[in-house]
Amino acid sequence: xxxxxxxxxxxxxxxxxxxxxxxxxxxxxxxxxxxxxxxxxxxxxxxxxxxxxxxxxxxxxxxxxxxxxxxxxxxxxxxxxxxxxxxxxxxxxxxxxxxxxxxxxxxxxxxxxxxxxxxxxxxxxxxxxxxxxxxxxxxxxxxxxxxxxxxxxxxxxxxxxxxxxxxxxxxxxxxxxxxxxxxxxxxxxxxxxxxxxxxxxxxxxxxxxxxxxxxxxxxxxxxxxxxxxxx
Amino acid sequence: xxxxxxxxxxxxxxxxxxxxxxxxxxxxxxxxxxxxxxxxxxxxxxxxxxxxxxxxxxxxxxxxxxxxxxxxxxxxxxxxxxxxxxxxxxxxxxxxxxxxxxxxxxxxxxxxxxxxxxxxxxxxxxxxxxxxxxxxxxxxxxxxxxxxxxxxxxxxxxxxxxxxxxxxxxxxxxxxxxxxxxxxxxxxxxxxxxxxxxxxxxxxxxxxxxxxxxxxxxxxxxxxxxxxxxxxxxxxxxxxxxxxxxxxxxxxxxxx
Numbered sequence: 001x002x003x004x005x006x007x008x009x010x011x012x013x014x015x016x017x018x019x020x021x022x023x024x025x026x027x028x029x030x031x032x033x034x035x036x037x038x039x040x041x042x043x044x045x046x047x048x049x050x051x052x053x054x055x056x057x058x059x060x061x062x063x064x065x066x067x068x069x070x071x072x073x074x075x076x077x078x079x080x081x082x083x084x085x086x087x088x089x090x091x092x093x094x095x096x097x098x099x100x101x102x103x104x105x106x107x108x109x110x111x112x113x114x115x116x117x118x119x120x121x122x123x124x125x126x127x128x129x130x131x132x133x134x135x136x137x138x139x140x141x142x143x144x145x146x147x148x149x150x151x152x153x154x155x156x157x158x159x160x161x162x163x164x165x166x167x168x169x170x171x172x173x174x175x176x177x178x179x180x181x182x183x184x185x186x187x188x189x190x191x192x193x194x195x196x197x198x199x200x201x202x203x204x205x206x207x208x209x210x211x212x213x214x215x216x217x218x219x220x221x222x223x224x225x226x227x228x229x230x231x
Numbered sequence: 232x233x234x235x236x237x238x239x240x241x242x243x244x245x246x247x248x249x250x251x252x253x254x255x256x257x258x259x260x261x262x263x264x265x266x267x268x269x270x271x272x273x274x275x276x277x278x279x280x281x282x283x284x285x286x287x288x289x290x291x292x293x294x295x296x297x298x299x300x301x302x303x304x305x306x307x308x309x310x311x312x313x314x315x316x317x318x319x320x321x322x323x324x325x326x327x328x329x330x331x332x333x334x335x336x337x338x339x340x341x342x343x344x345x346x347x348x349x350x351x352x353x354x355x356x357x358x359x360x361x362x363x364x365x366x367x368x369x370x371x372x373x374x375x376x377x378x379x380x381x382x383x384x385x386x387x388x389x390x391x392x393x394x395x396x397x398x399x400x401x402x403x404x405x406x407x408x409x410x411x412x413x414x415x416x417x418x419x420x421x422x423x424x425x426x427x428x429x430x431x432x433x434x435x436x437x438x439x440x441x442x443x444x445x446x447x448x449x450x451x452x453x454x455x456x457x458x459x460x461x462x463x464x465x466x467x468x469x470x471x472x473x474x475x476x477x478x479x480x481x482x483x484x485x486x487x
Contacts, residue, residue, distance in 0.1 A: 061393065062480045083480045088395040098390040116395025166395065 014039050014169065014199055015060065019069035022052050022059070029055055033069075033224045035217070039169070042193075043201045044210065047219035053203045056219070057172050060201065061090040088116040091168035095175040097159025104150070105143040108162050117166070125165065132161045135195040137187065153184035157191065164196055173202035182208060243268075282356065291350040298359055302328055305367040312371040315378045317485065319475035324370060327468035331366050331460040332359070339456050358453065361432065365417070365457045366464040373413035373465035374472060380405030381476075381483070398481045402473050413465050414458075421454055 015037035022030045029052030037043065045053045058064035059071060062083050071078045078086065088111070099107035108129065111117050133140060136157045142150075150158065156176055163171060171192070177185035186208045192200065193212060202209070216227040234242075246268065253261045285293055302325075309324045310316075336359060340346065346354040381388060384405075391401040424430055425447075429437070432453055436446040478484050 063389070063393065063482065065478070065480060065482065079480075082397075083392070084395045084397045087393050092393050094390075094393075096386075098386045100387070110391075111394040111396075114391070114394055114396040114400050116397075162394070 013037070013072075014041075014074065016072040016075075017060075017069075019056075019059070019067050019071070021068040022055055023066050024052070024055055028222060030219060030222045030224060035224070035226060037170075037199060037201070039199060040197060041199050041215060042213045043199075043215045043217060044213040045201065045203045045217045045219065046205075046210075051219040051221075053219055054174055056224075057092070057174055057201065057203060060170070060172060061087050061092050063087075063092065082116075084114065084116040088166040089168055090170040090172060091163040091166050092172040092174065093156075093159050093163050093176050095178055097155050097162075097176075099147040099150075099155060099158060099162075101147060103143070104145050104147060104158055107147055107158060108143070108165065111162065111166060128165060129161070132164055132195060136161055136191045153180050153188065156180065156184075156188060160188070160192065168198060170199040170201065171196060173200065173204070175203050175205070177204060177206050177209065182206070185209070282352070285352045285356070289348070289351065291348075294350045294352045294355055297352070297356060298332075301356075301359065301363055302332065305363050309367055309371045309374070313374055313378070319472065320374075323468055323471040323475060324374075326471055327370055327464045328363065328366055330467045331463040332363065334463060335362055335456050335460040339452060343452055357432070358456075361453055362456055362460045366460050369413045369417065369461040370464045370468050373409045374468055376412040377405055377409035377469050377472065380408045385483075392481045396481075398473065398477055401481060402477075406469055406473070409469055410462075410465055414462060417458055417461055421458060424450070424454065 013036045015035075017033060017035040017037070019033040020031065021028060022033065033056070045057065047053050055064050055066065059067050060078075062078055062081075073081065073086070073090065081089075100110065112122065130140065133142065138154070138157060138161075142154070142158070147155070147158075160176070173192075177188055180188070185206050189206075189209050189212070204210075214228075218225045218227065246264065249264060250261055252258070253264070281297075285297060305328055306321065306324045309328075310320050313320060336355075339358060340349055340355065344354055344358070381402075387404070388401055391404075392398075430450055433443075433446040433450045436449060437443055476483060
């Protein structure tokens with residue numbers, strides 16, 4: 001099924017998904033989704049609207065419970081993690097990132113107030129923030145800007161930086177480029193692939209995005225087809 | 232000084248003015264006026280007769296039963312005012328109002344007013360009515376504001392939980408807003424009291440022959456008690472509501 005493991009000796013299956021039934025309200029979306037995800041894999045989910053792509057993505061960080069079956073993250077049931085801890089390890093960026101109405105710095109610091117990160121070590125945070133801003137082609141001046149002065153593309157980049165600062169093992173991207181023009185969308189995907197070494201699972205309709213994935217999951221008529229190794 | 236029944240009837244005649252004005256404007260309020268005034272007269276008469284009986288009896292269990300009827304009414308009034316319904320509401324409102332009652336009432340009765348006997352209905356019932364009435368109004372407002380605060384900005388809520396917030400942290404901004412919205416009017420009314428209108432309790436006492444200096448002491452005490460009671464009620468109500476409104480993954484139960 002999945003791509004052969006890399007040479008790393010401590011290789012393990014990051015996610016083991018065994019969903020018998022995925023539903024929304026009383027409508028069945030998909031059945032029998034059985035997948036394994038390895039570290040550093042880059043996976044694209046495709047399919048028409050309403051096939052359950054977002055529902056599937058949302059099950060992976062406990063944001064959707066409308067399914068029967070089980071999902072293991074590092075060998076442990078998703079439900080056995082503290083939701084707040086899990087959601088920083090499997091971090092989601094949505095179509096429209098909500099950054100509040102303060103400054104960029106405040107938006108980026110928001111997670112520091114929350115349970116999952118309160119006691120974490122933040123000593124290298126400033127340095128990492130600088131690196132991320134640079135790789136996402138944003139200057140340090142942006143930190144003082146107000147969120148409502150940013151363009152859509154800038155907001156998305158700040159949202160991604162905020163998620164990446166959490167050091168997630170998996171990054172979930174739900175149509176993050178659908179409201180952006182192709183050029184901006186291209187820059188953003190370059191940035192992600194260049195600066196984030198972890199696992200990415202993304203939903204995207206952007207043709208620019210479609211070439212660089214290790215795997216494609218396509219949801220059609222209630223079934224998930226796994227195209228491993230398709231480049 | 233007592234009012235005679237003839238006097239009361241003359242008071243009722245004052246309503247001729249609104250009736251004439253309504254007729255002149257062809258304003259369709261006369262029917263509602265009759266219904267409202269009729270209900271008011273009926274309810275107050277029954278309550279007057281009942282309280283007269285209650286005060287003469289001086290039995291602790293009768294006082295207690297009446298207090299329970301009062302709180303029961305308050306609970307259903309709050310529930311009826313809320314748009315978001317669900318099985319969770321009754322226990323939430325009940326516990327909130329009971330908690331503030333149990334904290335406030337013994338405090339003012341045992342330590343401040345000290346009626347003889349302690350359960351003396353002519354003190355307990357009016358005081359409890361004021362505490363409960365304010366708690367009821369504020370609780371309805373607080374829960375309504377909390378729910379609408381969530382509904383106005385689910386995106387912000389979901390962003391907070393996806394950034395590692397636990398339920399408490401994610402719900403705190405709408406919690407704060409709801410408390411603010413529910414308590415600010417209370418504080419403003421505390422600040423304006425005495426200058427414009429004399430509060431009902433003071434008016435009643437002064438008309439009943441009490442010294443204004445006694446009346447203001449009662450008024451101050453009741454304001455402290457009301458504000459404290461209202462804050463406790465709102466806080467407990469939203470905290471419990473929060474627990475019941477979300478599941479263990481911090482997702483809203485029964486959808487958004």
